[in-house]
Amino acid sequence: MGQGREPRRVRAYDEELGAAVARAQDGDEAAFASAYQLVQPGLLGYLRGLVGDEAEDVASDAWLEIARDLGRFKGDGAGFRGWTTIIARHRALDHLRRRRVRPRPVMLEQDVLELPDPRTTQDQALESLSTEQALALISTLPRDQAEAVLLRVVVGLDGPAAARVLGKRPGAVRTAAYRGLKRLARQLGAAGVTEENRHTLGQSR
Numbered sequence: 289m290g291q292g293r294e295p296r297r298v299r300a301y302d303e304e305l306g307a308a309v310a311r312a313q314d315g316d317e318a319a320f321a322s323a324y325q326l327v328q329p330g331l332l333g334y335l336r337g338l339v340g341d342e343a344e345d346v347a348s349d350a351w352l353e354i355a356r357d358l359g360r361f362k363g364d365g366a367g368f369r370g371w372t373t374i375i376a377r378h379r380a381l382d383h384l385r386r387r388r389v390r391p392r393p394v395m396l397e398q399d400v401l402e403l404p405d406p407r408t409t410q411d412q413a414l415e416s417l418s419t420e421q422a423l424a425l426i427s428t429l430p431r432d433q434a435e436a437v438l439l440r441v442v443v444g445l446d447g448p449a450a451a452r453v454l455g456k457r458p459g460a461v462r463t464a465a466y467r468g469l470k471r472l473a474r475q476l477g478a479a480g481v482t483e484e485n486r487h488t489l490g491q492s493r
Contacts, residue, residue, distance in 0.1 A: 301326065301444075302365030309368045313358055320358070324351065327369060331376050333442040337426070337434060338380040346383050350376040370449035373439065377453055425472050433468030440465045 305326045311319035328347065335343035335350075353375050361371055426434050439450040439461075450465070451458040 302369070305365030305368060307365075309358075309361070309365065313361070320355070323368070327372055330369070330443040331372060334373065334438045335376055335380055337438045337442075338377070339383055342383065346380050347376060349383075350379045353379070366446070366449065369443060370445055370452060373443055373445065373449075373453045425475050426468075428475070429468045429471060432464045433471065436461050436464035437468040437472070 305323060308319045308323040308326065312323055328351075331350070332343055332347050335346050339346050350372070354372055357375075361368060363371065426437055429437065435454065436450060439445045439453055440447075443450075445453065447458045447462045447465075451461040454461055
């Protein structure tokens with residue numbers, strides 16, 4: 289999923305987000321609200337994969353830190369998504385340490401289906417993840433694979449940005465995402481998701 293292959297929809301989304309963040313840094317509160325609305329669905333979906341039902345509380349803590357440190361951020365819309373995800377992940381891990389619970393992927397909810405779509409037509413597994421059935425299957429993946437898939441598909445980060453969030457090498461994150469998506473594709477195939485009905489499933493949002 290190289291940067292040059294990102295769909296126009298994702299590029300337009302990041303352009304809108306980058307413009308909103310720039311205005312927010314100049315003190316425009318409405319622009320900050322716009323940036324929040326663009327980022328929050330993906331961030332919340334990702335946090336649900338880490339802390340389950342307490343995702344909204346963790347997201348609130350993260351946004352307080354984001355608002356406080358907004359002036360320190362430097363970058364574009366894609367960079368802002370990565371930066372906010374790093375903050376949210378730190379808050380989630382702090383929360384889990386207090387609870388002494390390991391992160392675990394959970395079923396994603398309907399709002400995740402409304403995110404800007406970072407898929408490429410060459411990737412059959414990503415194509416299948418447009419369905420609620422496929423999103424629910426993320427909960428069955430090992431933790432490293434689930435988190436890599438969440439970052440790539442739900443938050444929409446590219447490989448290097450996802451690696452920065454996880455503190456891992458890009459190659460390790462790409463491998464985890466690939467294995468997770470391959471496993472999902474096998475599960476979807478076993479459930480009857482074939483090339484013939486894949487397009488139909490892609491329309492069932």
